[in-house]
Structures are given as structure tokens and as C-alpha cells.
Amino acid sequence: MVRLKNRYLLVDILYPDPKTWPTTPTTKPRNPQLAIHSPTSDTLTQGFLAKMIRDSVAELYGDYGIGKLGGVTAGGITIKYLSPATSTAIVRCPRAAFRLVWSALTYMSGVPEPASGQKRAGTGRERGCVFRVLRVSGTMRKAEEEAIRRARREIVRVKDAEEKGVLGGLVGGGSPIVDCVMDESEDEGMDG
Amino acid sequence: MFYDLNVPYSPDDPEVPHTLNFLAELGYTTVALSQTINGKLPPTLAAPPLPTNAPKSLQLLTRLNLTLADPAQNQRLAALSQAYDLVALRPTNEKSLLNACTNLECDVISVDLSVRLPYHFKFKMLSAAISRGVRIEICYGPGITGSGLDARRNLIGNATSLIRATRGRGIIVSSEARRALSLRAPWDVINLACVWGLSQERGKEAVCEESRKVTALAKLRRTSWRGIVDIVHGGEKAKPEGPAPKQKGAPKTKEPAQPETGGDNLKRKASISSETVPEDADKPLSKREIKRRAKKARFDAKGENTT
Numbered sequence: 169m170v171r172l173k174n175r176y177l178l179v180d181i182l183y184p185d186p187k188t189w190p191t192t193p194t195t196k197p198r199n200p201q202l203a204i205h206s207p208t209s210d211t212l213t214q215g216f217l218a219k220m221i222r223d224s225v226a227e228l229y230g231d232y233g234i235g236k237l238g239g240v241t242a243g244g245i246t247i248k249y250l251s252p253a254t255s256t257a258i259v260r261c262p263r264a265a266f267r268l269v270w271s272a273l274t275y276m277s278g279v280p281e282p283a284s285g286q287k288r289a290g291t292g293r294e295r296g297c298v299f300r301v302l303r304v305s306g307t308m309r310k311a312e313e314e315a316i317r318r319a320r321r322e323i324v325r326v327k328d329a330e331e332k333g334v335l336g337g338l339v340g341g342g343s344p345i346v347d348c349v350m351d352e353s354e355d356e357g358m359d360g
Numbered sequence: 361m362f363y364d365l366n367v368p369y370s371p372d373d374p375e376v377p378h379t380l381n382f383l384a385e386l387g388y389t390t391v392a393l394s395q396t397i398n399g400k401l402p403p404t405l406a407a408p409p410l411p412t413n414a415p416k417s418l419q420l421l422t423r424l425n426l427t428l429a430d431p432a433q434n435q436r437l438a439a440l441s442q443a444y445d446l447v448a449l450r451p452t453n454e455k456s457l458l459n460a461c462t463n464l465e466c467d468v469i470s471v472d473l474s475v476r477l478p479y480h481f482k483f484k485m486l487s488a489a490i491s492r493g494v495r496i497e498i499c500y501g502p503g504i505t506g507s508g509l510d511a512r513r514n515l516i517g518n519a520t521s522l523i524r525a526t527r528g529r530g531i532i533v534s535s536e537a538r539r540a541l542s543l544r545a546p547w548d549v550i551n552l553a554c555v556w557g558l559s560q561e562r563g564k565e566a567v568c569e570e571s572r573k574v575t576a577l578a579k580l581r582r583t584s585w586r587g588i589v590d591i592v593h594g595g596e597k598a599k600p601e602g603p604a605p606k607q608k609g610a611p612k613t614k615e616p617a618q619p620e621t622g623g624d625n626l627k628r629k630a631s632i633s634s635e636t637v638p639e640d641a642d643k644p645l646s647k648r649e650i651k652r653r654a655k656k657a658r659f660d661a662k663g664e665n666t667t
Contacts, residue, residue, distance in 0.1 A: 184382040184540035200381040271555045274548045275512075277505045277541060300386070300545040 175266035176248065176311040178303040179273060180318075181208055181255035185296045202326050208255045209295075212279055214247035217257060220279075221245050224272040233272075236265040245269065248308060254319060258311050266304060273299040362388045362546040363571030365423065365446065365468065366499055366534035369393035371408045375539065382540040384415035390575065392446055392534075394423040405443045421445040421575065425470065428456045437465045446578050448497065454479040461489035467578040468495055468532070473518035474502035474511040481525035490530035495574050498522065498566075499536035500552060504544065516556065523557045531558070532574060533566045 182204050222245055225233040237244030244265075249258040261269040278294030303314045364383060369376060383391055395408060407422035414420055423446040441447050448468040451457035460469050462485070469489055471477070486496060503515030523531065533553055537543045544552070546567050553563035584590035645653075 182382075182385070184378065184543065186378050200378070201385060204382060204385050267551060267555055270548070270551045274544055274552055275504065296541045298541065298544065299548075301548055301551070 173263040173306070174260050175263050176305050176308050177259045177261065177266065177270065177273070177301050178305070178311045178314055179257045179259055180205075180300045180302050181257070181279065182298045182300055183255075183295070184298060199326060199329055201322075201329065205255060205322065208252040208279060208297075209281055210252050211281075212250070212252060214250045216280075217250060218245050218247050218259075220276065221259065221269060221272055224276050225268055228272055228275060229268055233265070233268050236262070236268055238262060249312075249315075256315055256319070258308065258315070260308070263306075270301055270304070273301060361568050363390045363392075363532075363567060363575070364388050364535050364543075365390075365392040365421075365532060365571055365574065366394050366425075366448070366470065366497065366501075366536045367391055368536065368538055369395060369408065371411070376411050377413055379537075379540045379543070380411065380414045380418060382543060384418050386543060386545045388546065389417065390419045390421065390571075392421040392423040392575075394425050394446075394448070394536075395444075396425040396427070396450075398427045405440060407444050423448060425450055426466075427452060428460060428464075429453065430456065441465065441467075441578075441582060445582075446574070458485055461485045461494070465581075466494060467574055467581075468497050470497035470499060470536075471518075471522075472502075473498060473522070474515045476514055477518060481522050483525050483527070486522075486526045486530075490526065493573075493577050495530050495532045495570055496522065496526060498531060498533045498553075498556075500533060500544070500549060501536035501538070501542050504537070504542040505539075519556045528558050528562045530570065531562075531566050532571045533563075534571070 183206050184204060186203070222234070222237070225237060225245075229236070234244075244262065246260045247257055248260050249256070251257070259269065259273075276299055277296060279297050281295040302318065303311055305311045305314070367379065367383070380391070393408075393410065407424075410420050410422070422444045424440060424444040425448045426440070428449050428451045437447065446467045447465075448470045449460045449464060449466045450470050450472060451460050452472070457469070457471065457479075460466065489496065498519050500515070503512040533549055535543055535549075549567055550560065550563040553566055554560055558566065580590065
């Protein structure tokens with residue numbers, strides 16, 4: 169039986185630039201981990217993200233890249249899941265072209281921010297961001313599990329850091345960060 | 361386990377803590393903060409002070425990027441390497457690249473790949489550097505953001521030709537990101553290296569093992585005698601009769617010592633046993649041995665007869 173093989177990329181949007189971090193009313197020192205993972209604006213829709221990726225592939229690889237994705241009319245890239253609140257997305261692409269899509273994501277460096285007063289994305293300026301691919305997997309279930317696992321760990325980590333901040337550094341050690349590194353090493357789910 | 365050996369740094373830059381936080385967030389464990397010097401060296405050489413508020417998971421190193429235009433201008437590389445953890449050379453023309461590959465004492469050769477280079481990389485030149493333990497660096501930063509289309513195109517082209525010329529060996533990939541925005545996560549970098557022509561394993565090595573080798577080798581060069589003998593443990597209390605420092609050596613000193621002690625004993629045993637076997641009376645003689653003895657007896661008898 170012939171089967172169309174896909175790859176599911178679990179993508180995470182990070183905001184390293186402190187100028188683009190959302191302002192909070194509280195004056196207490198901000199947790200940088202939390203700010204890096206700050207939410208994306210709601211104007212970034214699934215269709216728009218797919219269009220952005222397709223444009224980036226077209227810019228990097230030209231007609232060859234678009235052809236590899238399955239032509240203009242065929243979907244090629246579909247966003248299976250997008251959560252602006254956690255800045256996480258799952259992108260489906262053909263298996264033959266996943267490196268193209270991945271490098272296109274690497275070369276992207278901004279999400280559109282609506283200008284004040286306008287509702288549609290793509291009209292305002294760009295907000296600098298980094299797209300990080302967390303996992304490449306052959307089934308969507310695995311990508312989803314990974315997303316849940318990571319979200320859970322992030323929550324524990326940030327909570328830990330807050331508690332430590334309250335204690336005033338009485339408890340030393342950077343265990344939450346080390347645990348992140350451990351997981352980073354196995355985030356490659358490239359089967360095939 | 362992931363290394364980024366080129367992060368431009370100046371102590372009074374307000375963005376530094378953000379960059380370091382972001383590096384830690386992306387999963388890097390060792391970061392080299394680099395300072396660039398063009399042309400003449402200042403009279404006093406010292407690494408800039410490291411930032412104090414860096415995340416705990418990051419190990420920070422200091423690094424110097426030295427732009428090398430004229431091979432004749434002899435830099436005080438020995439003095440430099442004492443002041444910095446890593447010394448990288450940035451040759452601007454083919455002559456200085458050749459000089460850096462074959463002669464100069466440095467840890468990393470980092471060619472600016474975001475401009476068009478008027479020469480080709482030659483395998484002989486680069487392999488000379490790699491066999492000396494000097495690694496070649498690809499900086500992906502200028503190609504990601506900010507520097508325009510040409511920089512990106514040149515970077516891809518030059519990186520591909522560099523990978524082709526070195527056959528994928530001895531390459532490290534680092535960022536040279538002036539802002540946190542042009543940093544990328546390690547696995548994204550590995551994928552980029554894949555697209556440029558490295559294999560997946562080699563790409564991973566470029567961010568992990570090869571970079572680790574660079575730092576380890578650089579450390580060894582600075583602390584040890586000619587990079588061969590290093591004193592690991594001074595041996596103060598454990599040995600009351602031996603005041604001489606115990607030198608735990610790198611392979612070169614160990615090699616001759618090992619066969620004398622461990623290997624020789626074994627061999628002697630083997631040779632003794634092989635000698636004793638024929639003389640052993642209890643053991644039945646083999647047919648071959650019987651034949652040989654018979655022949656010998658015959659020969660002796662013949663000899664006696666003739667004489």
C-alpha cells in the first residue's frame with residue numbers, strides 16, 4: 169500500500185528581545201524564562217503561519233522548494249495546532265521536505281505584530297522572535313505528547329524559580345536549568 | 361553538552377545578560393565570550409571581566425578574535441594565549457590563511473564567510489591545520505539576520521565549499537550573534553549544517569564534540585608542558601617518602617612505561633611455558649616430536665659412523 173509520509177515538527181516561538189516583552193503592572197523583577205516564553209499575539213492565525221513558512225521556503229529555495237512541498241495548490245504545509253498562549257505549534261510537512269521547512273523556520277526571525285488599531289496580521293511591524301524546533305516526529309501523537317511533557321516541565325521550572333526568588337537565594341543550585349539540558353539532548357525524534 | 365564558542369562581548373553592553381539567559385534557555389552549556397582586535401595589539405593584554413550575573417548552568421570562557429591581514433606582522437601569540445582561554449585567528453587573505461593553517465599557534469581559525477572570498481579552500485591547507493589540532497569555524501550568525509541577502513548567500517556558498525574542502529572533518533559551528541535574536545537552538549544549527557552538506561552526525565559533532573575538543577586542547581596547551589605533560593595531582597600527603605611531584609602524563613609518557621610493567625610479565629610467562637613444554641616428562645610426546653627425535657638420533661648415529 170502506498171502511503172504518504174509526513175513529518176510533524178513541534179515548533180516553539182521564543183522572544184529573546186527584552187524590548188518586545190509584554191509590560192506587566194507589577195514592579196517585581198521579572199523572570200526571564202517566563203518572558204522568553206511569552207505568549208504570541210492572537211493575530212497570528214494558522215493560515216498566516218503556514219503562509220509565512222511557505223514564503224520563507226520560497227525565499228530560500230525558490231521554485232524548487234515550493235515544488236518539493238507539493239506545488240502551489242497542494243497544501244504541503246499545514247498547521248495542525250497553534251496555541252498563541254503558549255507559543256507552540258505543530259507543523260505538518262512532507263517527509264522529503266522536512267529539512268527545507270526546518271531550515272526555513274530557522275531563517276525566519278519575526279512574527280507580525282498588528283499595528284495599533286488594525287486587526288489583521290501582516291499590516292504592522294514585525295516582532296523579533298526565534299522559531300525553535302523541539303521535535304521532529306513521524307506521528308502527530310508523539311509530537312503532542314512531547315508538547316504536553318514540555319509544557320508541564322516549564323510550569324514546574326518557573327514555579328521552582330519563583331519559590332527560590334521568594335526564599336531569597338537561600339536554596340542554591342540551578343537544578344531546573346540542568347534538567348532542561350538533559351532533555352534537550354534527546355529531543356531528536358528523527359526516525360527515518 | 362552544546363557549545364557556542366563565539367559570542368561577541370563587551371563588558372559595558374546592556375544586552376549581555378539577556379543574551380546569556382537566552383543561550384541558557386536554548387540549552388547551551390559552554391559559551392565563549394569573544395573580543396575582537398583589529399590591527400595593532402594594545403600594550404596591555406587582559407581578558408575583559410566576565411559578567412557576574414550569568415546563569416549558573418553556563419560555563420563561560422574568554423576568547424580573542426585576532427584579525428590577521430599581513431603574515432609579516434608577528435603577533436605575540438604566546439602572550440595572548442595566556443590571557444585568553446581561546447585564541448581565534450581571522451585571516452583576511454589567502455596568504456594569511458595559509459600562514460595560520462601551517463604555522464601560527466592558535467586554537468580556532470575563523471574565516472569571515474559572509475563576504476565573497478576571492479580564493480578557494482584547499483584540502484591540503486586545511487588538513488594541515490586540522491592535523492595540528494586547530495579547528496575551522498563556521499559562524500552562522502551573519503547569515504541569519506540583519507546582514508542582508510548577500511551575506512546569507514555568501515555564507516551558504518562559503519560554508520558549503522568549506523565543508524567540501526575539509527570533507528566534513530574538524531569543523532565547529534558557532535554563532536557570532538551580535539544580538540540574542542540571531543541565536544538559534546543547537547538542533548536548529550545542526551539542521552542548518554545538514555542543509556549545508558554535513559551529515560547529521562558530523563553536524564552534531566560540530567556543536568558538541570569538536571567544540572569540546574577545542575576547549576580541552578586549548579586548556580591543555582595553556583597549563584601543560586608543550587601540551588604533553590601535565591601535573592594533575594601534586595601528590596603532597598599520600599606519599600610521605602616521595603617529595604617529587606607525581607606527574608600524571610598524557611599518552612606519550614605513558615606508552616613506554618606500560619609494556620615494561622604489565623605487558624612484559626605476561627610475555628615472560630608465555631615464553632617460559634612454551635620452553636618448558638617439550639622438557640616436561642609427564643606429558644606424552646607428540647608424534648611430531650617423536651619423529652624429530654628419531655631423526656636426530658639417526659643423524660647423530662650416521663655422523664658418528666662417518667667420523
